[in-house]
Amino acid sequence: MSRPNNGRVFSAVLIKDLRIEFRSRVLMNQVLPFAGLVMIMFAFALDNDDVLQRVAGGLVWLATLFSSLIIIQRSFAVEAADQALDSLRVAGIDLAGVYFGKAIALTIKLIVLDFVLLVTAMLLYRVDLTGSGLVLLVTCVLGSTTGLGFVGTLYGGLTAGAKGRETLLPLLLLPVVAPVLIAATRATEAAFASGGAQTSEGWAWVGLLAVFAAVFGVGGSLAFGPLIDE
Amino acid sequence: MVSEVISFVDAVIAYDNFPAVAGATFSVDSGEIILLQGPNGAGKTTLLRACAGLLPIARGNATVLGVDLKSDRATVRSQVGLLGHSNGLYQDLTVAENIGFWSRLVGAGNEDIAQAMRLMGLSERLSAVKISNLSAGQRRRCALATLIVRRARLWLLDEPHAGLDAQGRDELDKTLRSARDAGATVVFASHEIDRAQALATRRLKVTSGVVSEA
Numbered sequence: 001m002s003r004p005n006n007g008r009v010f011s012a013v014l015i016k017d018l019r020i021e022f023r024s025r026v027l028m029n030q031v032l033p034f035a036g037l038v039m040i041m042f043a044f045a046l047d048n049d050d051v052l053q054r055v056a057g058g059l060v061w062l063a064t065l066f067s068s069l070i071i072i073q074r075s076f077a078v079e080a081a082d083q084a085l086d087s088l089r090v091a092g093i094d095l096a097g098v099y100f101g102k103a104i105a106l107t108i109k110l111i112v113l114d115f116v117l118l119v120t121a122m123l124l125y126r127v128d129l130t131g132s133g134l135v136l137l138v139t140c141v142l143g144s145t146t147g148l149g150f151v152g153t154l155y156g157g158l159t160a161g162a163k164g165r166e167t168l169l170p171l172l173l174l175p176v177v178a179p180v181l182i183a184a185t186r187a188t189e190a191a192f193a194s195g196g197a198q199t200s201e202g203w204a205w206v207g208l209l210a211v212f213a214a215v216f217g218v219g220g221s222l223a224f225g226p227l228i229d230e
Numbered sequence: 231m232v233s234e235v236i237s238f239v240d241a242v243i244a245y246d247n248f249p250a251v252a253g254a255t256f257s258v259d260s261g262e263i264i265l266l267q268g269p270n271g272a273g274k275t276t277l278l279r280a281c282a283g284l285l286p287i288a289r290g291n292a293t294v295l296g297v298d299l300k301s302d303r304a305t306v307r308s309q310v311g312l313l314g315h316s317n318g319l320y321q322d323l324t325v326a327e328n329i330g331f332w333s334r335l336v337g338a339g340n341e342d343i344a345q346a347m348r349l350m351g352l353s354e355r356l357s358a359v360k361i362s363n364l365s366a367g368q369r370r371r372c373a374l375a376t377l378i379v380r381r382a383r384l385w386l387l388d389e390p391h392a393g394l395d396a397q398g399r400d401e402l403d404k405t406l407r408s409a410r411d412a413g414a415t416v417v418f419a420s421h422e423i424d425r426a427q428a429l430a431t432r433r434l435k436v437t438s439g440v441v442s443e444a
Contacts, residue, residue, distance in 0.1 A: 012334035016320065016327075023322045023360075078320060082361075087318025090284055091380065092307030093335060 006097040013101025017075065018108065026074050027109050032116050035067040039120045052125040054195050057188030059125075060117045061144070061181050064110065067117075069170050071109050072152040075102060076160040085160065085228065095225035099153055103220070107149030114141045127192045132199045137191040140202065143209030144184040150216035151176055158227050183208040233260050235384055235415045236281060238441070240290035241299075243273075243280045250276040253290065254441040256434055258417060263410055265430035265444075266419040273439040274419035275314075278386045281417065282312040295383055311382030315392060317373035319361045325372050326357040332376040346378035349408050351401065367398025374405055378412070385409060387418035391425065403429050 021027055042059045046052050052059075079085035088098055118137065121127060129137065155173045159165040183205040189195065190202025236258040243251040251273045258264050266274045279285045281294055283303035292299040294306045319328050326343065333343050347357060350371040361369060370390070377385055385406075391399050399422070406416050406429060420426035427433065433444035 008337055009335055012331055015334070016323070016331045019327065020320060020322045078322065081321055082319050083314075083316040084318045084320055086316070087376075090282055090307060090312050092283070092304050092309075 006094050006100075009094055009097025010101045010104075013098050014105050017078075017102055017105035020078055021105075021109060027071065027112065031067050031070050031109075031113060034070065035063050035113060035117055036120055038063040038066060039117060039124060043124050049126060053127050053192070054189075056121045056125040056127045056192055057194060058181075058185040060114070060121050060188060061184045063117050064114055064144075064148070064184075065174065065177060065181060067113055068110060068148055068152060069173065071106060071113070072156040072173070073166065073169060075106055075153070076156040076165075080160050085157075089228055095228055096221040099157070099221050099224035100217075102157075103146075103149040103153040103217075106152055107145045110145035110148055111141060114145060127194070129192065130199065133191040133193065136187060136199050136202045136206065139206050140184055140187040140191065140209065143206050143213055144180050144187075147180050147209055147213035147216060148177060150213060150220045151180075154216065154220040154224055154227075157224055160228075179212055180209065183212070234258070234293075234296075235260050235262075236292075236294050236417070238290070238292045241280075241287050241292040242289040243276055243285050244288040245276050245285060249288070250439055251280065251436075251441065252439040254439075256441050256443075258415060260415055261410060261413070262415055263406060263429060263431045264415075264417040265426045265433045266417065266436055267423070267426075267433055267444055268419075268436035272436045273441075274436050275388055276439075277436060277441065278312065278388055278417065278419060281306075281384070282310050282386050283307040284312070309382065310384040310386055311377035311380060312386045312388075313373055313377065313390065314388045317369050318376070319369060319373055321362040322360065324358050324360055325352055325364070325368075325375075328361060328372060329375050329379055333379045336380050338379050338381070342379050342381075346375040349378055349412060350375040350405055365395075365398070366393045367395065367401055370394060370398065370402060371405060374402075374409070377414075378409065383414060385414050385416045385418075387416065389420060390418055391420055391422045399425060 039059065043052060155169060159169045159172065162168055187202035187205040190197045190199050234257055238254045238256050240253045240255055242249050242253055266277060268274050276285060280287065283299060283306035287300050295309050297305050299306060329343050329346055352371055352375060356368065390402055394402060410416055435442050435444040
């Protein structure tokens with residue numbers, strides 16, 4: 001048997017992760033309702049249209065981060081349940097392909113999550129979106145979810161076999177994704193024109209999101225294998 | 231085709247700096263079913279994991295499928311199938327999807343999936359059943375089918391009978407003989423002495439890290 005190439009591993013893992021989500025519907029039945037509930041609770045807590053419109057971007061990305069923790073843990077719980085990831089490891093499968101497959105599957109789930117959160121924000125918080133703001137927002141979502149997908153897969157894999165992984169993952173992950181929270185919030189505020197912000201101001205933050213995604217894409221693919229192999 | 235599948239000469243396998251297997255010398259030929267016998271902690275699992283390329287050879291020489299374990303463990307890993315106490319299956323996927331996942335990984339086709347399922351006695355009816363709804367024996371057979379679809383030439387099984395009922399054990403024995411007939415070599419550790427002895431073509435005794443003919 002020849003060693004599986006990266007492309008085959010990537011597509012097999014991507015299809016498998018999306019199929020598991022399609023079957024189990026954890027995103028649809030648990031994560032999206034949770035994220036929607038968080039957005040509603042923010043609205044109750046702040047209870048002021050002006051304030052909500054100004055901070056809508058930050059609330060969307062806070063809800064994304066909290067919800068992403070559930071998705072990441074679920075992504076690795078299915079690997080740990082019957083030690084499936086261990087089987088891939090011992091079979092000599094190239095783990096960089098596994099990393100990219102799981103990261104892109106995670107990114108797709110986060111894009112679905114963000115779409116729902118942004119629509120919820122527009123309806124609940126009454127924020128407006130212009131044509132140029134929409135382009136900025138879509139780019140911002142792509143950049144930030146890709147970055148979160150990469151870093152989430154790296155840290156999810158790192159904590160998958162650890163004791164107390166449910167609490168360890170947020171402790172390790174949240175400080176690392178602080179730049180994504182800041183950049184995505186600023187770019188979303190610019191897209192929503194919150195507090196008089198200009199759409200053009202958001203592109204620099206999107207650049208930061210792209211750099212973050214690139215760094216964790218490359219670094220994660222190099223580190224994931226040795227981390228899982230330990 | 232390599233006739234000598236495993237060759238260990240004075241091989242020392244260290245596990246966390248402790249020599250779990252000390253100076254093992256033995257060989258396994260193609261088509262054999264080898265039983266590793268010995269008490270708990272004797273080094274059976276260490277030996278199986280070393281043969282799978284998961285543990286380094288600290289001293290001595292060791293080759294698996296003609297590949298030097300000291301210099302190229304990655305190649306060995308891709309050519310052997312190691313099955314421990316867990317099955318490595320995805321509970322939310324069906325039998326066919328689990329086997330299909332491995333088939334996609336290694337670039338095997340639908341014919342390979344059908345053949346693996348046929349050899350493992352996994353009927354068409356079972357192919358659409360989720361793993362979480364299968365019995366322990368059926369899960370085990372599905373896990374073994376993934377080894378077939380991977381075209382693993384050497385099967386390394388740690389306590390394969392554990393957790394199976396009498397019927398499941400019978401099915402497993404039949405499965406391993408079928409795998410041998412299909413060209414695989416099997417090395418397994420088991421505490422089911424009577425059953426394992428009937429299945430094995432040869433036995434190796436592992437005692438305190440020392441391997442000898444039983």
